[in-house]
Amino acid sequence: MLMIRPNFDTLYDALLNRDPAYxxxxxxxxxxxxxxxxxxxxxxxxxxxxxxxxxxVSECFDAGFRPCKRCKPTAPEASADPVIKTLVIELERRPGYRWGEPDLRRMGFDPSTVRRTFKRHFGMTFLEMARQRRLQEGFSALAEGGKVIEAQISAGFESPSAFRDAFAKILGQAPGAFSSNPLLKADWVSSPLGPMIAIADQSQLHLLEFLDRKALPTEVKKLQRNASGSLGFGRTEITDQIQEELTGFFDGNRAIFETPLALHGTPFTRDVWLELIKIPAGTIRSYSDVAKALGRPEAVRAVARANGANQIAVVIPCHRVMGADGSLTGYGGGLWRKQKLIELERGYRATDD
Incomplete structure (x- = not known):
């Protein structure tokens, strides 16, 4: 939202000049x-x-306008930034490459501008994103049954210890600690808001978290304990299903997820999560609203704790809950992601209206 709305002349000049600042x-x-x-x-x-x-976007829909098929205003705004678009394409073309600031300069980009642009849109710098992409290559090699040394090479790490440490920072333990014949399988899932980790068995999704969530290592270890150590790498049909549904969601084509979920929590926590799923896309509730809907109006703090304990991001939409004063409040995936999700879902609300 614009804190101080520019006047018509300023905005029309920005339109004529295709000013990226707006x-x-x-x-x-x-x-x-x-x-x-x-x-x-x-x-x-x-x-x-x-x-x-x-x-x-919501105001445009309310006024009766349809989205342009050329600039796709309902798509995540980062995709329209030429700096981001160019570098993301290059990153996908060379996922295992060790990017540095000299590479950005050779491409004609100012490293400080790139850093600010990526930080604003994604909450991380391009170099941080490139490092995650390298780790994804290693993760994919493990998911396909490759050895740790093969995964290390795929990820572009020269040192085995550096690869193990980087991997453990994300999932809480080194690759060798995972099962080679698992019941639960972890794999990488892509999204416009950054990579995610999905853990699923053959029938349910157990975890879906953004890669940089601080609680992810703890959540993975807890799942491994619950599975008696039978947690490893790979994909299931459930993983493929949630990837397809996430793609449709971020493309603006589907607001409802149908992937079966495994809810690991107390009865009250599970009740909160099920109540969150009932909140329509584009609608915001307060913690107090959720507590009242559960018939427990005094349990606002307990609802907030259950909301924060959610380990199936986006699908269980804890991002649709705000403070009583309308503030974003906490979000494990980062407040910038919460804001992006809310902005995206305004399009769903406008369509339903």
Whole structure:
């Protein structure tokens, strides 16, 4: 949301100049076409008299405009940034490459600008993202049955100890501590908000967390104990299903998940999670609202604790719960992700309305 809304002339000039500073912060509805666009849209610029500016995608839908198919204003805004787009493509082309600031300069980018841009959109720098991508290569090698040394090479680590330490920082233990014949299988799942780890068996999803969540190592160890050590690497049909559903969700095509869930918690905690699933996409509730819905209006703090204990991100939508004053409050995946999810889901709410 814009704290101080620029006047019409400023926004129209930004539209004419495709000013990236306003991308995702303001949108234009064009009366002559009935569509709304990002201010950076490459389409032919409309006349002043046909333009109305809005702060959110939801407001554009409410005003009766349809999203532009060229600039895709309902997609995550980061994908429209040329710096991000170029570097993400390069990262996917060379996932095991050890990126550094000299590489960015050779490509014509200012490292400090790249750092700020990625930090603003993703909560991490490009170099941090590249390191995660290298680890993903190692993770994938293990999931496909490769040996630890093969995974280390795939991830671009020269030192076995450095690879083990980097891996343990994410999952709480070195690769060799995982089972070679597991009941629960962990694998990498992609999302526009950063990589995620999914742990599933053949029938249910047990965990879905962003890779940089601080509680992830503890959650993985707890699952391994519950599975009597039978936790390893690999994919199941459930992993493929949640990846497909997440892709549809972030593309704006589906607001409801159907993947079967394994809920590891007390009866009250599970009741809270099931209540969260009932909150429609694009709708916000307070902890007090959830407690009242459960018939336990005095249990606001307990609801907040259960909300924070959720280990199936996005699918169990704890991001749809805010403080009583409307503040974002805590979110294990980072407040920036919570804000992005809320912004994305405004499109679902507008469509349903």
């Amino acid at each position: 991308d995702g912060r303001a949108f234009v509805g064009v009366a002559s076409t009935g569509i709304f666009c990002r201010l950076t849209c490459s389409a032919r610029k409309p006349k002043r008299k046909n333009c109305t500016f809005y702060e959110t």
